[in-house]
Amino acid sequence: MTEHLVDPRAPRDLKAFVAGLPKAELHVHHVGSASPRIVSELAARHPDSKVPADPAALVDYFSFTDFAHFIEVYLSVVDLIRTPEDVRLLTYEVARDLARQQVRYAELTITPFSSTRRGIDERAFMDAIEDARKAAEADFGTVLRWCFDIPGEAGLEAAEETTRLATDDRLRPEGLVSFGLGGPEVGVERPQFKPYFDRAIAAGLHSVPHAGETTGPETVWDALTHLRAERIGHGTSSAQDPKLLAHLAEHRIPLEVCPTSNIATRAVRTLDEHPIKEFAEAGVIVTINSDDPPMFGTDLDNEYAVAARLLDLDERGLADLAKNAVEASFLDPAGKARITQEIDTYTAGWLDR
Numbered sequence: 001m002t003e004h005l006v007d008p009r010a011p012r013d014l015k016a017f018v019a020g021l022p023k024a025e026l027h028v029h030h031v032g033s034a035s036p037r038i039v040s041e042l043a044a045r046h047p048d049s050k051v052p053a054d055p056a057a058l059v060d061y062f063s064f065t066d067f068a069h070f071i072e073v074y075l076s077v078v079d080l081i082r083t084p085e086d087v088r089l090l091t092y093e094v095a096r097d098l099a100r101q102q103v104r105y106a107e108l109t110i111t112p113f114s115s116t117r118r119g120i121d122e123r124a125f126m127d128a129i130e131d132a133r134k135a136a137e138a139d140f141g142t143v144l145r146w147c148f149d150i151p152g153e154a155g156l157e158a159a160e161e162t163t164r165l166a167t168d169d170r171l172r173p174e175g176l177v178s179f180g181l182g183g184p185e186v187g188v189e190r191p192q193f194k195p196y197f198d199r200a201i202a203a204g205l206h207s208v209p210h211a212g213e214t215t216g217p218e219t220v221w222d223a224l225t226h227l228r229a230e231r232i233g234h235g236t237s238s239a240q241d242p243k244l245l246a247h248l249a250e251h252r253i254p255l256e257v258c259p260t261s262n263i264a265t266r267a268v269r270t271l272d273e274h275p276i277k278e279f280a281e282a283g284v285i286v287t288i289n290s291d292d293p294p295m296f297g298t299d300l301d302n303e304y305a306v307a308a309r310l311l312d313l314d315e316r317g318l319a320d321l322a323k324n325a326v327e328a329s330f331l332d333p334a335g336k337a338r339i340t341q342e343i344d345t346y347t348a349g350w351l352d353r
């Protein structure tokens with residue numbers, strides 16, 4: 001069950017503050033954000049799927065014994081996304097859910113390889129996400145950008161295909177800003193992906209691989225040295241290496257921290273054991289993210305509440321976390337200034353009320 005994942009202990013008034021706080025989210029997956037309503041609607045369309053169409057049954061289905069089990073469940077949801085219309089519906093509804101949490105800007109991680117290899121036409125896929133991105137900005141005011149990630153376990157074929165889709169000017173979508181690496185890390189050495197990250201960076205994309213989620217600090221070092229990571233997805237095991245913490249702090253390389261994800265995938269045993277406090281005490285830039293919120297029984301607001309408890313934050317501390325994410329984002333300077341100003345105005349208004 002996932003009740004242990006929702007943190008009831010954050011003070012109530014801070015939850016109200018968080019609910020209205022303008023936010024940015026940098027580490028949240030496209031398919032992983034499909035709401036129970038969307039997943040059950042798609043599962044009902046495809047009765048051959050093992051994904052339950054009943055939202056209540058979905059809660060148990062989204063309980064994982066380990067990381068490998070999480071990936072298996074994740075891919076069963078990927079299998080539900082079969083048409084460009086499924087892609088467009090999913091993307092637009094994810095934007096609606098983000099807007100409900102006052103997310104003004106989000107970099108959504110998409111794995112195009114997983115969809116094109118399942119038969120969705122690549123041009124139709126790009127058109128679907130771009131249509132949804134423009135509609136979401138017009139309807140909700142939420143600015144979306146894309147990160148295309150390589151599913152590392154699928155190997156160099158997936159790396160080549162993802163790089164082609166991300167760098168071919170006839171295909172790459174206008175909203176694409178970054179290039180990542182997801183999936184299991186065990187046995188998926190980061191250095192082999194250097195040629196693909198080099199091509200993506202040469203095409204103007206920012207490098208943001210997952211690293212140190214289920215493997216040690218050496219994977220984070222590899223992501224920094226071989227993949228030229230500008231941010232690190234999770235980086236949880238960095239806390240095991242004081243030199244790495246010092247390097248991340250000195251070079252201002254942010255960690256995309258996803259507290260509840262780490263518990264749900266068993267990467268970390270309990271929230272109280274999460275290394276987020278070590279990151280903050282070492283001066284590492286921390287951003288708060290939800291990763292795959294419906295799958296982990298959480299949402300971004302809850303992740304901020306968890307961070308408030310683990311870092312003992314007040315409203316100003318929470319506002320600083322939100323500003324960290326804006327600053328670490330790949331949004332243009334004017335957009336960053338606009339959202340940062342919104343955060344400051346909101347926080348001042350809250351404290352003066």
Ligand SMILES: Nc1ncnc2c1ncn2[C@@H]1O[C@H](CCC(=O)c2cccc(C(=O)O)c2)[C@@H](O)[C@H]1O
Nearest residue numbers: 029032074111114149151153154182183184291292
């Ligand atoms: N916390 C996370 N940590 C890591 N990744 C995460 C996390 N959350 C979500 N993901 C996503 O999980 C997928 C994994 C897909 C994958 O491993 C795979 C393996 C073999 C074949 C295929 C295929 O498509 O044929 C896919 C990726 O898309 C990634 O973006």
Ligand SMILES: [Zn+2]
Nearest residue numbers: 029210233291
């Ligand atoms: Zn992730």
